[in-house]
Amino acid sequence: MGKKVTTRQEALKAVRDGMTIMIGGFLAVGTPEGLIDGLLESGVRDLVVIGNDTGFVDKGIGRLVVAKRCREVIVSHVGTNPETGRQMNSGELKVTLVPQGTLAEQVRAGGAGLGGILTPTGIGTVVAEGKQVVQVAGKDYLLELPLRADVALIKAHKADEKGNLVYRRSARNFNPLMAMAADLVIAEVDEIVPVGSLDPDAIMTPGLLVDMIVPGGACHGC
Amino acid sequence: MDAREQMRELIVRRVARELKDGDVVNLGIGLPTKVANHLPEGVEVIFQSENGFVGLGPAPEPGEEDPDVVNAGAQPVTILPGGACFCSATSFALIRGGHVDVTVLGALEVDQYGNLASWMIPGKLVPGMGGAMDLTVGAKRVIVAMEHTNKGRPKIVAECQLPLTAAREVDLIVTEMGVMEVRPDGLWLVEIAPGITVDEVRAATAAPFNVVDDLKVMQA
Numbered sequence: 001m002g003k004k005v006t007t008r009q010e011a012l013k014a015v016r017d018g019m020t021i022m023i024g025g026f027l028a029v030g031t032p033e034g035l036i037d038g039l040l041e042s043g044v045r046d047l048v049v050i051g052n053d054t055g056f057v058d059k060g061i062g063r064l065v066v067a068k069r070c071r072e073v074i075v076s077h078v079g080t081n082p083e084t085g086r087q088m089n090s091g092e093l094k095v096t097l098v099p100q101g102t103l104a105e106q107v108r109a110g111g112a113g114l115g116g117i118l119t120p121t122g123i124g125t126v127v128a129e130g131k132q133v134v135q136v137a138g139k140d141y142l143l144e145l146p147l148r149a150d151v152a153l154i155k156a157h158k159a160d161e162k163g164n165l166v167y168r169r170s171a172r173n174f175n176p177l178m179a180m181a182a183d184l185v186i187a188e189v190d191e192i193v194p195v196g197s198l199d200p201d202a203i204m205t206p207g208l209l210v211d212m213i214v215p216g217g218a219c220h221g222c
Numbered sequence: 223m224d225a226r227e228q229m230r231e232l233i234v235r236r237v238a239r240e241l242k243d244g245d246v247v248n249l250g251i252g253l254p255t256k257v258a259n260h261l262p263e264g265v266e267v268i269f270q271s272e273n274g275f276v277g278l279g280p281a282p283e284p285g286e287e288d289p290d291v292v293n294a295g296a297q298p299v300t301i302l303p304g305g306a307c308f309c310s311a312t313s314f315a316l317i318r319g320g321h322v323d324v325t326v327l328g329a330l331e332v333d334q335y336g337n338l339a340s341w342m343i344p345g346k347l348v349p350g351m352g353g354a355m356d357l358t359v360g361a362k363r364v365i366v367a368m369e370h371t372n373k374g375r376p377k378i379v380a381e382c383q384l385p386l387t388a389a390r391e392v393d394l395i396v397t398e399m400g401v402m403e404v405r406p407d408g409l410w411l412v413e414i415a416p417g418i419t420v421d422e423v424r425a426a427t428a429a430p431f432n433v434v435d436d437l438k439v440m441q442a
Contacts, residue, residue, distance in 0.1 A: 079349025101314030124389030
């Protein structure tokens with residue numbers, strides 16, 4: 001049952017040009033930097049990337065933006081990566097900005113089989129443009145649709161060989177949500193432990209959701 | 223401390239006095255972050271960090287940074303004993319679900335109706351809203367902490383011209399010139415900074431406002 005553990009080259013063969021990819025992390029904390037190295041090596045391009053933000057020019061999702069591998073990013077924040085702003089203004093990159101809590105729920109809905117979510121966030125702002133407003137008990141909510149991806153690239157602290165995952169501190173963020181919302185889930189992990197050594201109550205993502213585990217890569221730039 | 227720093231310290235000290243013992247509080251990045259350094263004696267609050275935990279503590283000693291423990295601005299912080307970590311969906315469920323008592327944010331513009339613009343200047347600056355829209359809509363109380371003007375140009379305006387972060391959600395505005403409440407009938411100046419006159423506040427404000435009868439001097 002150790003079949004899930006593989007190399008990043010092997011795992012990333014599944015990622016092809018034009019795919020929609022979810023990438024975990026918040027300003028590159030909890031982002032699988034080794035898998036991003038792998039995407040850069042593989043030459044894959046024209047990606048639609050869903051993530052919290054575009055990180056920095058030298059960290060996180062930002063590295064894919066700098067290398068011009070994205071056709072669109074769906075994120076809540078781009079302010080820490082001037083290259084995203086530059087490509088957005090020049091028309092090279094489509095940037096769809098989504099409130100962070102809405103993005104989290106859209107990904108959750110995508111993984112949970114829900115037809116969408118109703119949120120008060122964005123009512124009365126440009127975020128509401130073109131969206132259906134649903135009134136419940138006299139209060140207005142925006143209908144926000146679920147998000148899914150072809151592949152999710154996530155980062156966990158520990159995995160067992162069945163793919164059960166444990167995240168650490170603020171590196172959890174979008175990772176467990178994305179693990180439920182993609183057809184193929186690749187997890188980069190700091191440490192792989194024997195099956196049975198993780199307390200079932202402590203497991204944050206059940207292994208049945210994880211298709212491949214790629215060791216290490218925590219040290220970006222090494 | 224130079225004059226601008228003094229002015230900013232007055233703002234954060236005054237905002238800190240709004241926090242009550244036991245409040246769950248989310249502080250925006252920048253000036254609002256500094257509110258944490260000035261909690262009144264005997265007031266203990268729980269700071270929430272929207273990237274996924276409660277129990278946000280001060281910056282670690284140099285060399286003690288943990289790359290997995292950062293605030294929403296990616297600065298190294300600590301998690302205090304009793305803190306708890308969670309995913310982004312839970313984090314925003316706490317925010318939207320009314321479990322956060324107070325959020326303190328900066329602003330580009332805030333208007334007489336309590337509308338807030340803080341996330342973009344079309345054609346110039348488009349950083350994105352991050353968690354600000356959810357925080358403004360979801361927190362029970364929204365406090366804007368900002369300098370009264372942007373290099374002399376009023377930031378408190380009759381009606382926001384910039385794209386909104388949220389409509390009619392701001393409750394209190396704290397600047398170096400005073401404290402204004404947003405009430406159903408408009409803005410009310412409730413405190414004024416030492417050495418400032420109401421006329422000076424009017425000159426620096428592009429919105430009509432009322433002045434309460436018992437106008438108090440703003441205490442740092």
